[in-house]
Amino acid sequence: MRVWSKSEAQYVDHCIQEDLGMPLGYAMENAGHGVADVISEADVQSIFIICGTGNNGGDGMVAARHLKALGKEVFVYIIGDIDKGTSLCQEQFAICQKLELITDSLDMLPTCDCIVDAIAGTGVVGDLRDDLRQELDVIQTHIQKMTYEPLVVAIDVPTGLVADTGAVDPATLAADVTVTLGAVKQGMLLYPGRSYCGTIVEKGLGVSWDMFIEPSRTMYVTTEFAKKLLPQRIPTAHKGTNGHVVILGGSEGMYGAPVMAAEAAVYSGAGKVTLAVPTSCLDIVTQKVMPEVMTGSFGNMLHVRMHTVDKDAVAIGPGLGRNQEAKEMVRNFVNTFEGPLVIDADGLFALGRIETMGTTFIDRERPAVLTPHPGEFAALTGMTIADIEASRVEVAREFATKHNVVLVLKGAPTVVALPGGHVYINGSGNEGMGTGGMGDVLTGIISALIGQGLPESRAAVLGVFLHGNAADRLHEVKPFGFTPSEVAREIGTSIQALMTEEE
Template identity: 35%
Template sequence: MRFLTDGLEMKGMDRYSIETVGIPSTVLMEHAAAAAVSEMRGCLEGQPSILIVCGTGNNGADGLAMARLLAEEGHRVRVAVVGNQLKATEEWRIQAKICKNLKIPSVHEPLTAEYIKSNRIPVVVDALFGTGLSRLVSGPYEEAIAAINQSGATVVSVDIPSGISADTGAVLGCAVKADLTVTFQCEKLGMALYPGKDYCGQTVVRDIGIPKMSRAFAAPKAFTMDEGDLASLPERPPYSNKGTFGKVLVIAGTKNMAGAAVLSGTAAYRSGAGLVRVMTPEENRVVLQTSLPEAILTTYGGGELPLDLLKEACEWAGAIVIGPGLGQNDRTTSILRYVLQYRRSPVVLDADALNTISGHREMFEALGEDTILTPHLGEMSRLTGVPISHMTVDLPETARSFAEKTGAVLVLKDARTLVADGRKRLYVNTCGNSGMATGGSGDVLSGVIGGLLAGGMKPFEAAAYGVLMHSLAGDAAAEQFGERAVMAGDIARRIR
C-alpha cells in the first residue's frame, strides 16, 4: 500500500518535521535537490546546457539548490526566475544568495519566457510551483509554462508538474508537460489522477528524510495498491469446504441479457466464493447451465418474482450482488426494495439497480456501510443529479461526499476508479488499461466484490481489493490479447 497525499497533508508532514521534530527546512531542501539531481542524470549525457526555471517559493528554492549541485558537477547551468522576489520565502533567499556567490548566471522576469523561446535548451528543470498551488496559472507564469512546453527540451519537474493540482489532478489553467517528475516522500494524489497523470511523464518517488511519524500527524487517507498487495488477502485454510468460503447470491439478467449474470457469477467464483447462486428469469436457464454449470440456478417466470423465493435466497446468501442486466421495470424495483429492506448480508448494487434507485430516492434511506454502489460517471450523475462535467473537476471530493452522506461504500468507476467510504478513506486504483472499457466489465467487477464479501472481507476492503483484482486481470488479458481485443470474459477468466 502506498499513501497518496494532497497538498494540505504534505504541508502538514513538512511542518511537523520542521517544527516538531526539529529538522531544518534547508536540510530537507538539500535532500530534495540531491534526489532530483540523482534521478535526472540519465538526461545529462554529454553535459548539455540546463535551464532551471524557478518560482519564488520553496519549490523554486529546491530548483536553486539543484542549480548549485549541477554546476559543481561541471554542467552549464542557468537559472530563470519568475515571480516577485520581494515576496520570496526565506529559504529561497538563502539559496539565491548561494547561487549569486557562485556566479551561476540567471535571467529574470519579464525576460524568462523570451529567453526560453530564443535559446535551444536541451534540458529544462521545472521548479515554478509546488504542491500548494490552488489558483489558476496566469501572467508571466503562464507564458513561462507555454515556452517550456514548446521548447522541445527534456523537461524534469520538481515534486509535481507546475500547474497541476496536487489534490485533484486538474490542470489549473495550464501546466508543464514533464518527461520526468521527481516527487518527494509520497506520490501526490493529483499525480495519480487524470489528467494530472498525463503531465508527469515517468514518476519517481524519493525519500528526503521526512520522519515516518509525520505521516501519523498528517493522517493521509488516500492510498493505492499494486499486485504485491494481493499477498494481504485472507488465506484459505487447508481444512475447509465450500461453505467455508461463503455464498454469493447474484440477482441478474433479464430476457436476452443472460451474459451479465454469467459474467458476474463467474467472477464471484473466480474471486474465491464457495457457492454462487444465480437468480434470473427462466429464459436464461440454458445459457447459465451451459456457460456456468457450477452455479446454483434459481429461475422465475414472467411477472413478479415470488416473495417467498426471494426471501429464502436472501437468507441463504452471505453476500448479494444485484443489478447486472436486470432491466429497469417494476419487477426490478420491487426486488431491489425488498433486498435493501430485509437483507441480512452486505449487498453490491450495480447497473440497473443503480438506475432504479436513482428514480426511487426514498431507497437511499436503506443504504449503509454494508452497501456497495458501483456507478460509472453517467450512473453517478443520475444518482446525484450533478453533471459529469462538474464531478470531474474534483472526483475525490465527489466520491467522498457521496459516501459520507449515505454511509455507503462507493466504487466510482473511471480511468482511475475510486473507492470511498464514510470514514473518508479513499482508494485510488492505478492498475488497469483502456481495454477494460468494454461491455460486461462492470458485471465482472460486481461479482469479484461479491465473492470477497462472501469470504468475510469488510465492505470497504472488499471493494478496494475487488477493484485491484479486476484491474490486474484486465492487465493480464491486455498482455495476452492487446488492449483493443480485451473482452469482459477475458477479464473474468484471469482473476486470481
C-alpha cells in the same frame, strides 16, 4: 502508497517548522538533493533549471547546486521577481548567484539535454496568470524546436497541475519524470494530470510525517499494497468455506450481464455460485452459463429470500432491467436484506436518489458495496458527471461517510471510498476496459472475495485492483478488443502474480 492533498502537503510543511522546530530549509535541502539524485541517474550532462520564486523554485536551486557539484553543466533561470520571493528561495538564489549558475536568458535552454520545471508546486493559487502562461509557451516553443528530445523533470508537480483535482493548465509542460516530495499528490493520479507526470518518483523530506497527518487517509493501490489484501486459503479449504455467492439479475434480452458476473465469481475463487434470474429467463440463462454456476429463478420476493438467506455474498443488479417490478423488487430486497450485499447497474438505478432510501444504508451493520460508474453516481446524487469527475476523490469520500457504504466509483481511475472516510485510488486498469460487461465482471469478483471472508472494504479495494490488473495483462498482448469474460478468466493469474510479488 500514501497520497497527499494540497492542504496535507501544506500542513506537513507547517508542522515541520512549528511542531518539530526543524527549519524548512532542511526539508528543502533533502528535496533538492533527492531531485539531483534522480537526474544524476539519468544519462544527461547539461541541465536547464527553470525556477519560480516560491519554495518549489528553492528546491530547484538546491538541485542545481548538487548537480553542479557532481560535475554537470547547470543553468538556473528565474521566472518572477526574486526580491518578492520566499526567504528560502532568496537564500538559495544568493548561493546560486555566487556559484555563477544564474542565467537571465533562455538562450542556453536548447543546448541542454535536461529541463527542470521548478516554477511552482503546491503553492499555486487559482489559474496560472497570463504572464506565466506566456513564459511557458515560449519555453514550449524552444523545446519543440530542439533536434532531440530533452528529459523534462518536474519538481513536486508539473507547474499548473492542480494538486487536488488533476486539472491541468493548457500551458503546463508535460514531464517525463516528476520527482514528488513527501508523498505523491492526489491530482497526479487523476486525469488529465496523470498524463503530464511521466514516471513518478517519490523522495522524502528527511523527516517522517505520519505523526502529523493520518498515514492512511488516501492511498494509492499498487501491486505491493494489493498483495497484502489477498485472502489466505487454508489447506483444508473446501467449497463450503470458500463462500456461496448469489447473483440476482437478468431480464428478457439482458442475459449476458448476470452470466458474466456469475462466471467472474467462479473465476475469483467462490466456493459455490448461484445465478438467480426472473422465471421467464431461466431456460436461456441455464443454456448460456458455464456448468460451474447453479441457476435458479424468482417470481416473487419469497423466492428471492429463499435464494439469498444465509448466503456469504449477494450481488443484485446486473441486467435486471429497469421496469417498475424490478425496481420494487430491488428496493424491497435492499431494505430488508442484512447480509453481505453488492449493488450494481440496474440495482443502483432502482435506488434512484440515495435519500429516498431513508436510513437503510446507515442502519446496516455490514456496509453495502455500491459500484456505480459516473452516470449511475450522478443518478444517485443528482450531481453532474462533470462535477463528479472534477473531484472524484472528495465526492466519493463524502458519499461513503454520509451513507455508510463502501463506494466503488468506477472510471479512470476507480476510487474506493470507505464509511470511515478512507479512499483508495486504484493503480491498475487501462482504456481497453471500456467495453460492455466490464462492470458486471467486477461485481462478480468483489462478491466472490466477500464470499471468501474478506470484509466488504478489503474485497472492494482488492477486487478493483485485480480486475484492472487482469485487464492490464491482456492489454500487454492486445491494446483493446479483449472481452470482460477474458478479464474474468485472467483473475487467477493476477492473484498468482500478486502472491509471488517481491516485498
